[in-house]
Amino acid sequence: MSTESTKRSVVVGVFVLLGIIIFVAGVFVLGGQQKRFTKSIRLIAIFKDVGGLKAGNNVWFSGVKVGTVKRVTINSNAQVEVDMDVEQSSQQFIRKDATAAISSDGLIGNKIVVIAGGTNSHPEVEEGDRLQTQAALSSDQILETLQENNNNLLRVTNDFKELVGNLRKGKGTVGAVLTDSMVADNFKRAMVNLERASVNTAKITGSVSQFASRLNTPGTLANELVSDTAIFRRLSRSAGRLENAATSADVAVGNLRRTTDNFNRASEKLNNNNTPLGVLLTDQETANNLRTTLRNLNTGSALLNEDLKAAQSNFLLRGFFKKKAKADAKRSADSTAAKQ
CATH class of the missing domain: 1.20.5 (Single alpha-helices involved in coiled-coils or other helix-helix interfaces)
Incomplete structure (x- = not known):
């Protein structure tokens, strides 16, 4: 084999080896991201609307990625069943009363499943458990809410x-x-x-x-009036006496009223021409007759005095008057002696 063929074989072998290494590394990287090489448990959640969730999307718990969505299927009740592979190491933190909800990775990112809640009073989840679900707002609903808020803000700005x-x-x-x-x-x-x-x-x-x-200053009249019980009792007694005096005054006023009424009635009788006193006070003829009678009485009295003086000079009555004079003189002397 020539040297050139040998070099070419070596180069090809190196490239093939690098390709295999890159492939294996990619498999491990993708498998690590998809949690393919970690032990996991299967959890189920049923939603009415998953909003575009698909297999391979992430599952988060308390802000930490703990698994992936394995399968998304529609069951007979027109509901969507989501099967999730969750790391077995996170099993101890997820409780049976935890809830699952559909969210998004960012504002417009991929859909994810978010597991939240759970209390220590409930046991941890097990293989095949079904989690409770919460209905999440879809992007359309969020946009509608934003649009309504924008309209309200516009109206407020115009006002x-x-x-x-x-x-x-x-x-x-x-x-x-x-x-x-x-x-x-x-x-x-x-x-x-x-x-x-x-x-x-x-x-x-x-x-x-x-x-x-x-x-509050001791020794002053106001303080004594407020705090001294003796002065208070004196004032109470004085008030009682004033009340009694007022009652007596009322009685006196009543008596005075009755006296005034009697006097008024007497005045009415005096002014009445049908009564004797009324006739004497108001009838001029009767008054003249009364005056004449009184003058006659005075005249008769004077004549009677003269007759009595003449009788004293009479010899038949002279002895009687002398005895009376002696008796009067004796009584006067006896009275004078008794006084001495």
Whole structure:
């Protein structure tokens, strides 16, 4: 064999060997990514919509890749059954009450299965277990939500634009405050008045505080009125006496009213021409007759006195009057002696 043929064979052998090495390395790399050379368990999840999930997509748990999707099939209930190969080393962390949901690797990346949740009170999953599922929002639903949010933001922006325009034109109360100088002056005066009211309120508060401190100062009348029970009892007794006095005054007023009523009734009777006193007080003829009668009585009394004096001078009655005079003189002397 010539030297040139030998060199060619060597070069071909080297290239073939490199190709085999690259192939084996690729197999190991792809197998490692697909978890083909690690022990795994089979878990099942049934979804109503997988949103484009296919065999070979990744399975994540707590942000860590733990397996791949082995098979995606549609069962008789128009539901999608997803078979997953999960690393056996992650089995101890996934519990039977864990849930599976469809998500995406990034905003528009490949679909993935995300396993989440699970509590330590439940045992770990086993071969062939079926996980609970959560319905996930599809990309269309997300876009619809974003579109609705954009529309709402546009309406808010338009409303804000209109509000700012009205404020610049002086419409509304706030616009009038911002543009009308008179309204602004009134607002300033209102603020000044409010400040004065605040100052007055502070003064009143200070006065109340001083009054409260005086109430708490021992020895003062206010403190004694508030804290001294003896003074309180005295005030209570005084109040009781005042109440009794008021009751007595009410009784006196009642008596005075009754007296006034009686006096009014008596006045009515005196003014009544049908009663004797009324006739005497109001009838002029009766009054004249009464005056005449009184004059006659006075005249008769004077004549009677004269007759009595004349009788004393009569010799028949002179002895009687002398005895009476002696008896009166004796009584007077006896009374004078008794006094001495």
